[in-house]
Amino acid sequence: xKNQKINEDQxxxxxxxxxxxxxxxxxxxxxxxxxxYLLEALDRWEKAKSLNRKYKETNDKRFDPTLPxxxxxxxxxxxxxGGGVTSVLTSAMxxxxxxxxxxxxxxxxxxxxxxxxxxxxxxxxxxxxxxSGEMHEPDMETVGRxxxxxxxxxxxxxxxxxxxxxxDDLADGVKDLDYCGIGERNxxxxxxxxxxxxxxxxxxxxxTHFKRAQSNTTYSMINHTDMxxxxxxxxxxENGKIPVSFTDGVNIDLMTQAAKATSAFPIGxxxxxxxxxxxxxxxxxxxxxxxxxxxxxxxxxxxKKEEPYExxxxxxxxLDNEPFSxxxxxxxxxxxxxxxxxxxxxxxxxxxxxxxxxxxxxPSAKRESQIFDPKHKFINNVIGKVYQALRNQAVFKRDDxxxxxxxDDSSLFLIAPVRNKGENEDRAAGKKAIACGSFSxxxxxxxxxxxxxDFYLGRKNCQxxxxxxxxxxxxxxxxxxxxxxxxxxxxxxxxENEDGDEYYMPIIPWVDWFSxxxxxxxxxxxxxxxxxxxxxxxxIRGFDYLFTPRILAFQKNILTYFKVPWxxxxxxxxxxxxxxxxxKRMLFFRIVKSMEDWELIPTERKK
Numbered sequence: 267x268k269n270q271k272i273n274e275d276q277x278x279x280x281x282x283x284x285x286x287x288x289x290x291x292x293x294x295x296x297x298x299x300x301x302x303y304l305l306e307a308l309d310r311w312e313k314a315k316s317l318n319r320k321y322k323e324t325n326d327k328r329f330d331p332t333l334p335x336x337x338x339x340x341x342x343x344x345x346x347x348g349g350g351v352t353s354v355l356t357s358a359m360x361x362x363x364x365x366x367x368x369x370x371x372x373x374x375x376x377x378x379x380x381x382x383x384x385x386x387x388x389x390x391x392x393x394x395x396x397x398s399g400e401m402h403e404p405d406m407e408t409v410g411r412x413x414x415x416x417x418x419x420x421x422x423x424x425x426x427x428x429x430x431x432x433x434d435d436l437a438d439g440v441k442d443l444d445y446c447g448i449g450e451r452n453x454x455x456x457x458x459x460x461x462x463x464x465x466x467x468x469x470x471x472x473x474t475h476f477k478r479a480q481s482n483t484t485y486s487m488i489n490h491t492d493m494x495x496x497x498x499x500x501x502x503x504e505n506g507k508i509p510v511s512f513t514d515g516v517n518i519d520l521m522t523q524a525a526k527a528t529s530a531f532p533i534g535x536x537x538x539x540x541x542x543x544x545x546x547x548x549x550x551x552x553x554x555x556x557x558x559x560x561x562x563x564x565x566x567x568x569x570k571k572e573e574p575y576e577x578x579x580x581x582x583x584x585l586d587n588e589p590f591s592x593x594x595x596x597x598x599x600x601x602x603x604x605x606x607x608x609x610x611x612x613x614x615x616x617x618x619x620x621x622x623x624x625x626x627x628x629p630s631a632k633r634e635s636q637i638f639d640p641k642h643k644f645i646n647n648v649i650g651k652v653y654q655a656l657r658n659q660a661v662f663k664r665d666d667x668x669x670x671x672x673x674d675d676s677s678l679f680l681i682a683p684v685r686n687k688g689e690n691e692d693r694a695a696g697k698k699a700i701a702c703g704s705f706s707x708x709x710x711x712x713x714x715x716x717x718x719x720d721f722y723l724g725r726k727n728c729q730x731x732x733x734x735x736x737x738x739x740x741x742x743x744x745x746x747x748x749x750x751x752x753x754x755x756x757x758x759x760x761x762e763n764e765d766g767d768e769y770y771m772p773i774i775p776w777v778d779w780f781s782x783x784x785x786x787x788x789x790x791x792x793x794x795x796x797x798x799x800x801x802x803x804x805x806i807r808g809f810d811y812l813f814t815p816r817i818l819a820f821q822k823n824i825l826t827y828f829k830v831p832w833x834x835x836x837x838x839x840x841x842x843x844x845x846x847x848x849x850k851r852m853l854f855f856r857i858v859k860s861m862e863d864w865e866l867i868p869t870e871r872k873k
Contacts, residue, residue: 281746281773282341282455282601282620284593285356287349289583291531292710293627293702294348295717298383299367299724300625300681301356306366307732307776308338308453314777316452332756334775336747337452341620342459342596347583349625350462350528354440354521355386357460357498361445361512369722382443388717390432392439397714404805405714406812408432412711413816417536424823429816430536433529437522445512456499459507459596460521462528463582463589464492467537470553473564491585492577493552493592494524494542505599506550508542528582534708541576552592590624590678597622606743613677616743621773622678623736627720628697628707629682676738681731685723685798699723701799704864705857712809712857715799716866722796729776734759737770747771801866803858810850817846 285304287297314333321329340360343353359382367384371377375397378384382393389397390408398407412428469488496517497507510517520542527538544567551557556565567575586592597620603612610616641647683699697703700720702710710716737759740749749771759770861867 278336278748279619279746280337280339281618282597283338284342284344284597284620284622285340285353286588286590286593286622286624287343287345287352288589288624288626288628289346289581289587290348290352290627291702291707292348292717293697293700293707293720294352295387295702295710296627296683296700296720296724297345297349297352297625298355298387299721299726300728301352301724302366302381302383302721303725303728304623304732304774305356305360305364306368307728307774308340309366309451310777311775312451312453331750331752333777334747334749334753334757334771338774339453339455340458341455341600342461342593344459344461344463344589344593344596345528345582346463346587346589347529347531347581350582351437351525352383352387353460353462354437354525355382357458357496357510358440358443358445358512359383360451360454360458361498362443363446367721367725369725372718372722382440384721386436386439388714388721390436390711390714390717392435393443394439399714401718402715404801404808405712406808408711408714409809410812413812415815415819418819418823424820426536427534430530433526433535437525440522441515441518443512458498459495459600460498460510461493461495461589461592461596462524463586463592464494464524464527464540464579465532465582465584466490466492466577466579468577470565470567472556489555492579493550493582493589494521494527494540495550495552495596496521496524504549506546506553508546527579530580532580532584535581537578537580539576539578541574544571544573544575547575552595588624588626590622593622593624594677606745610674613675615674615676615738618676618744619746621676623681624678625681625724627683627700628703629680679731679736681727683720683723684727684730685796687798698864701864701866704866705860709857709860709864709866712806713799713801719796719799726796732772732774732776736773738773740769740771799866800868801861803867806854806857806861810854813850813853814846817849821846 285301287301290297314330315335317328318330318333318335320326343356344350345353362382364382365377365380367378367381379389379391379394379397385391385393385395389395390405391397399405411432414429414431417426417429417431418424467490469490470492472487472489473484495507496510498510498512508517508520510521512518520540523538523540527540530536530538547553547567548565549557554565569575582589601620603617604619605612605617607614607616612618642651682696683694683703685694685699687694693699700723701713701716702720704710704716705712710720738744738747740754740758754769754771757772757775759772761768761770858867862869
């Protein structure tokens with residue numbers, strides 16, 4: 267089957283790309299590595315296409331007929347929690363000159379510091395900051411910052427288990443970058459949209475009346491899912507899109523506050539307040555669900571209309587950890603479907619005008635079958651299961667169940683961690699493939715080497731994704747693509763199945779795949795292994811003295827908050843040392859157990 271012919275005078279349509287980044291905690295380092303490699307691939311391809319067009323116009327013999335010349339454009343960046351933070355960081359980096367953190371430069375700290383994604387997620391430092399300690403040593407500085415009591419003294423009480431000041435430092439550092447604008451990158455939309463999901467602890471009130479009710483009683487509901495939606499570039503923003511300009515400093519403070527709010531892991535990190543103009547909320551159909559639907563229900567924000575709306579927020583991933591459905595709605599609004607092949611749906615390869623890449627360091631794994639146990643009826647088990655049921659139901663997406671099984675759906679792709687464990691061993695996949703997945707995602711804060719490994723695993727996984735999986739059938743009718751025989755001969759991807767081989771072409775080609783001129787290309791083509799981090803229990807024991815001040819501060823504040831009688835305070839002061847030792851022993855045991863489960867601490871194999 268041949269591709270449809272496009273009039274040469276007619277501009278070829280562009281494939282719009284949405285990049286969704288799931289919640290991550292310290293595994294944001296993995297997402298950052300994926301994005302870093304993806305942007306490098308787009309940069310290289312765009313520069314190669316620009317030169318190729320000039321060569322074709324001038325009949326230069328350097329014209330390369332094998333280079334795919336279709337266009338891909340990032341239209342939306344969005345995410346939850348750490349993924350939301352990385353979305354904001356990526357939008358900032360696209361407004362700067364940046365150097366990719368190539369694997370061949372992995373041992374050059376000064377070079378890596380110039381990369382905003384690496385410096386933020388691996389070094390956990392704002393731009394321009396120096397890094398202390400060796401790569402393979404425990405990250406005493408980061409753990410010390412998380413365990414310091416500055417926030418308790420400043421707030422006058424406990425606001426979170428961990429000190430969240432480092433997040434303020436990282437987010438505020440974005441304001442000091444040297445911005446040049448996004449005009450030079452043709453693969454970025456001139457009206458780039460960026461969103462972060464939020465969990466609104468106050469919630470939005472909806473009221474409605476049943477027409478056939480016995481009285482005029484109002485039926486009320488509260489919705490706690492929220493989002494902050496921004497638009498960069500030349501657009502002024504509409505439908506709730508808040509305009510942002512990095513070069514002019516417009517609404518950067520608001521964007522960084524939204525990044526802090528989406529990353530506020532419940533209880534673990536400080537809840538955040540965020541104030542927005544009411545018009546930006548009323549006009550956003552993702553928040554104001556009554557917009558454009560007549561008098562179905564009443565949606566009204568508290569306070570005067572001219573006053574900003576301020577609320578309290580925690581982790582956006584609590585209610586929407588993998589927000590590809592939100593991304594899908596924004597993309598369809600910005601790029602309405604146009605059916606080239608009317609017999610197929612708008613998600614079919616022949617018809618897509620946009621597609622989503624979701625980066626998820628913690629993809630949901632199939633759980634073990636739940637078998638009834640009479641012991642589960644006791645309250646200690648019920649409490650945990652009630653929480654888990656509420657959590658599971660909050661993130662359940664009915665409309666996307668069938669979509670994931672459709673082999674013809676080219677509108678959603680997934681990048682998740684995969685790591686080769688050794689020549690004769692199986693691969694590790696999902697959260698067990700990344701070092702930062704340990705200790706419920708907080709393990710990465712303890713060792714910079716964990717974050718460093720996961721960043722480069724992200725780059726490696728992205729390279730494999732672009733080469734083998736982010737592809738479209740080579741005989742597609744989609745007018746965005748036009749693959750010639752020379753292109754197919756060079757870039758064809760063959761996928762075997764029971765009915766015979768199928769042939770695909772990469773949506774984003776890597777222009778140096780077949781020359782392998784660089785160390786990193788050699789690294790990927792030869793499938794050399796990233797050394798997986800290995801630590802000793804004593805490395806964790808070194809954190810012991812850092813935990814003590816914060817545990818003691820919690821003890822004092824809890825006694826004050828609950829107005830404990832002085833007699834009881836005396837007992838606590840007498841036996842408090844023993845209690846603190848037990849707490850630290852429990853923490854040590856759980857951290858070591860998690861590190862062993864993640865194979866970060868070697869254990870003797872059972873025969």
